[in-house]
Amino acid sequence: MDPMATSRRTFLGLVGGGALAAGLAACGSSGPKTTPGSTTGAAAGTGTTYWYLTGQPQEAIRDAQVKRFNDANSGSQIKTTKFQNDAFKAKIKTAIGAGQGPTLIWGWGGGGLKAYVEAGQVEDLTDWFNQQTDLKNSIFPSAFTAATVNGKLYAVPGETVTPIVLFYDKRSFEKIGAEPPQSWGDIMDLVPKFNDKGIAPFSLGGQSRWTNMMWLEFLFDRIGGSEVFQNIYDGKKDGWSDPSALKALDEMQKLIKANGFIKGFSSITADSNADQALLYTGKAAMMLHGAWTYGNMKSAGKDFVTGGHLGYMNFPPVDGGKGDPTDTVGNPGQYMSISSKASQADKDNAKKFIANNTLDDATVDAWVKSGNIPVVKSAKDKLSSITDKNDSEWLNFVYDTAANAKNFAQSWDQALSPTAAETLLDNIAKLFQLSISPQQFADNMNAVIGQ
Amino acid sequence: MVLPALVMFVVFGVVPLVGVLALSFTEWDGLGPIHPAGLSNWRSVLSDPTLLHSILVTFEIMILSWAVQTPISLLLGTFLAGRQRYRAFLAVLYFIPLLLSSAAIAITYKALLDPNFGLGPGLHLDFLTQDWLGQSNLAVGVVVFIVSWQFIPFHSLIYQGGVRQIPTTMYEAASIDGAGRVRQFFSITVPQLKYTIITSSTLMVVGSLTFFDLIFVLTAGGPGDATRVLALDMYKRGFMSNQMGPASVIAVFLVLLGLALALLLRRLGGSTTASQQEGA
Numbered sequence: 137m138d139p140m141a142t143s144r145r146t147f148l149g150l151v152g153g154g155a156l157a158a159g160l161a162a163c164g165s166s167g168p169k170t171t172p173g174s175t176t177g178a179a180a181g182t183g184t185t186y187w188y189l190t191g192q193p194q195e196a197i198r199d200a201q202v203k204r205f206n207d208a209n210s211g212s213q214i215k216t217t218k219f220q221n222d223a224f225k226a227k228i229k230t231a232i233g234a235g236q237g238p239t240l241i242w243g244w245g246g247g248g249l250k251a252y253v254e255a256g257q258v259e260d261l262t263d264w265f266n267q268q269t270d271l272k273n274s275i276f277p278s279a280f281t282a283a284t285v286n287g288k289l290y291a292v293p294g295e296t297v298t299p300i301v302l303f304y305d306k307r308s309f310e311k312i313g314a315e316p317p318q319s320w321g322d323i324m325d326l327v328p329k330f331n332d333k334g335i336a337p338f339s340l341g342g343q344s345r346w347t348n349m350m351w352l353e354f355l356f357d358r359i360g361g362s363e364v365f366q367n368i369y370d371g372k373k374d375g376w377s378d379p380s381a382l383k384a385l386d387e388m389q390k391l392i393k394a395n396g397f398i399k400g401f402s403s404i405t406a407d408s409n410a411d412q413a414l415l416y417t418g419k420a421a422m423m424l425h426g427a428w429t430y431g432n433m434k435s436a437g438k439d440f441v442t443g444g445h446l447g448y449m450n451f452p453p454v455d456g457g458k459g460d461p462t463d464t465v466g467n468p469g470q471y472m473s474i475s476s477k478a479s480q481a482d483k484d485n486a487k488k489f490i491a492n493n494t495l496d497d498a499t500v501d502a503w504v505k506s507g508n509i510p511v512v513k514s515a516k517d518k519l520s521s522i523t524d525k526n527d528s529e530w531l532n533f534v535y536d537t538a539a540n541a542k543n544f545a546q547s548w549d550q551a552l553s554p555t556a557a558e559t560l561l562d563n564i565a566k567l568f569q570l571s572i573s574p575q576q577f578a579d580n581m582n583a584v585i586g587q
Numbered sequence: 588m589v590l591p592a593l594v595m596f597v598v599f600g601v602v603p604l605v606g607v608l609a610l611s612f613t614e615w616d617g618l619g620p621i622h623p624a625g626l627s628n629w630r631s632v633l634s635d636p637t638l639l640h641s642i643l644v645t646f647e648i649m650i651l652s653w654a655v656q657t658p659i660s661l662l663l664g665t666f667l668a669g670r671q672r673y674r675a676f677l678a679v680l681y682f683i684p685l686l687l688s689s690a691a692i693a694i695t696y697k698a699l700l701d702p703n704f705g706l707g708p709g710l711h712l713d714f715l716t717q718d719w720l721g722q723s724n725l726a727v728g729v730v731v732f733i734v735s736w737q738f739i740p741f742h743s744l745i746y747q748g749g750v751r752q753i754p755t756t757m758y759e760a761a762s763i764d765g766a767g768r769v770r771q772f773f774s775i776t777v778p779q780l781k782y783t784i785i786t787s788s789t790l791m792v793v794g795s796l797t798f799f800d801l802i803f804v805l806t807a808g809g810p811g812d813a814t815r816v817l818a819l820d821m822y823k824r825g826f827m828s829n830q831m832g833p834a835s836v837i838a839v840f841l842v843l844l845g846l847a848l849a850l851l852l853r854r855l856g857g858s859t860t861a862s863q864q865e866g867a
Contacts, residue, residue, distance in 0.1 A: 225827075226826050226827065229617055229618065229826065229829060230617060230826055232618060233616075233617035233618045251616065251618055251829065252618060254618075254619060255616065255618035255619030255620075256619065257618055257619075342721075342809075342810075343720075343806070343807055343809055343810075398703065399702050399703070399718055399721075400701070400702030400703060400718040400719075400720070400721040401721065402720075402721040402809055402810035402811075403697075403700075403701075403702070403718070403719070403720030403721040403726075403806065403809070403810065404701075404703075405807075410701070410703075410704065413704070414703060419703055553829075554616075554827070554828060554829040555616075555828045555829055555830060558823065558827040558828035558829075559828070562812065562823075565809055565810070565811050565812070566811045566812065568811075569723070569809075569810045569811035569813075571723075571811045571812075
């Protein structure tokens with residue numbers, strides 16, 4: 137246990153966390169609750185610990201990495217705890233703040249990582265990583281931006297490049313006798329045609345909110361170019377009321393008002409994969425979603441992928457827009473940091489795991505086989521070995537989308553600070569509920585610029 | 588004998604409360620060091636329109652769920668107070684929702700109410716195929732319904748116990764005087780249950796301030812912010828936005844509100860005019 141254990145901060149942290157929890161639990165007339173996935177065995181100081189996300193096929197690959205490490209290092213095992221996406225985001229921040237975080241901190245880099253860095257919770261990995269020349273040179277250069285804070289590297293990129301793409305069901309397009317959209321205008325034209333046939337134009341897991349955000353990321357880019365969000369990110373005053381931003385928000389609400397999204401979208405969660413189910417069961421024709429959904433649609437969607445019914449494309453341009461049509465958004469990678477509060481032995485263990493097991497050959501193979509492009513340059517070479525025609529086409533598409541993108545923007549909620557991101561997601565939910573206007577959205581968001 | 592209870596209360600009640608009060612005057616992101624912030628959190632939270640909205644939603648759900656639960660619990664409790672065998676059997680069935688955790692209830696209802704894959708579309712029943720959790724008014728109604736479904740068994744149990752305490756001689760006398768069942772219910776049962784009603788209402792009202800798990804899993808405060816109650820607002824500010832200071836302000840506010848409501852309900856009971864029969 138480190139000597140920080142009795143500091144005032146830690147003490148207040150425990151008190152504060154306990155108080156809020158007690159506030160929730162007190163007075164209630166119902167019995168004790170257990171939250172799924174919350175285990176108490178993974179506290180700091182109990183060996184090397186690693187928390188990560190559930191959901192196949194990613195989960196199995198992470199499981200296998202840890203198993204390989206543990207098999208090879210019987211004396212220094214890594215203990216794992218797994219969480220659902222939304223639960224993880226909430227839990228990890230709280231745990232780290234209370235000094236109960238894992239040794240290996242899995243994340244999306246960007247604003248969240250910056251908050252950890254400012255609080256002194258994660259190790260500066262710059263010097264150590266510079267010595268790992270092979271690993272360093274194998275990773276896509278674009279993956280490092282979100283791992284770097286003030287010129288120093290605080291996280292190692294790993295896992296996959298996952299741009300957001302426009303998926304569609306070829307069967308639905310055959311039913312209405314139309315071609316996939318080539319522009320935003322086409323999308324608006326397709327909406328009534330699908331609705332007439334009783335097919336929802338777009339699936340959307342709106343309760344998760346970041347799902348809605350992906351739409352705005354593309355519309356902002358296609359209408360105003362990548363500098364619109366860059367200005368906001370850089371803290372430029374009133375960045376959200378840029379004319380292009382207001383136009384994008386307005387176009388968004390036009391699509392919602394035209395019933396562009398599935399009925400009940402605001403109560404659908406992405407964690408349950410219900411949004412994907414709407415697409416592969418033919419209830420919705422199109423879906424804007426991360427490349428990571430391909431694996432699940434393939435395994436859960438019966439013959440949807442294997443039968444060649446799944447189509448995909450980069451988000452189409454908006455007529456008269458300034459954005460580069462090759463631009464994409466999404467996750468340039470996932471990131472692993474090491475807790476600065478861990479013991480030296482645990483830190484060394486974690487470094488060994490990162491260096492040897494996160495982007496090793498077996499992992500890269502497994503990612504490619506699961507329909508994902510890992511963040512390493514050698515992924516391209518692996519693609520030729522894929523025999524499945526659907527997988528091969530898909531992987532080449534993802535690789536090209538990521539590699540040819542003039543700008544690969546990080547997801548907004550990951551790029552911004554947690555405070556600004558939460559305000560953003562709240563306002564996006566209201567924007568999609570049509571309870572605030574584009575101007576109100578911009579005003580609310582301008583208030584938290586630079587926070 | 589008092590000591591263990593006192594220790595529990597101080598450790599899990601008073602200490603966190605003082606901690607939250609202290610945190611409400613500080614600026615803390617949950618990760619880094621804590622900085623004193625004076626009254627700025629209080630000023631910013633109290634002038635924030637989302638707080639007013641959360642208060643309104645909280646009271647809306649509180650009042651509606653009280654208005655739904657009280658009459659049903661009262662009637663069910665009176666019914667279950669009878670000693671017949673079949674009523675004992677039904678009592679067991681009615682009790683089941685109370686055994687389930689709120690999270691499990693929320694997940695189940697979410698699946699049943701899904702407008703695309705839920706009960707309505709599954710059985711091809713149009714009236715069940717609504718966008719239950721996606722429209723503001725419907726979502727509030729659904730929350731009230733599920734809360735009532737979950738807690739009516741508990742309050743029925745309280746009323747059942749209360750009714751059984753009423754001396755049977757009162758009913759016998761009333762029958763001789765020619766009072767029917769309905770008359771007996773309103774003239775004997777309800778007045779005799781005055782304190783039971785106050786107890787049950789206090790639990791409902793104060794308990795509704797802390798509805799969190801159910802709403803968090805069911806709607807996460809949505810659609811938009813239609814079901815963003817105070818407890819959820821506190822959680823989101825604290826653990827999603829990393830603003831422990833403002834979250835603590837709301838926590839303190841919740842404690843004060845709960846205390847005020849509980850005292851108010853006690854006062855309504857009018858301790859000086861206590862019925863001599865109660866608890867006999």
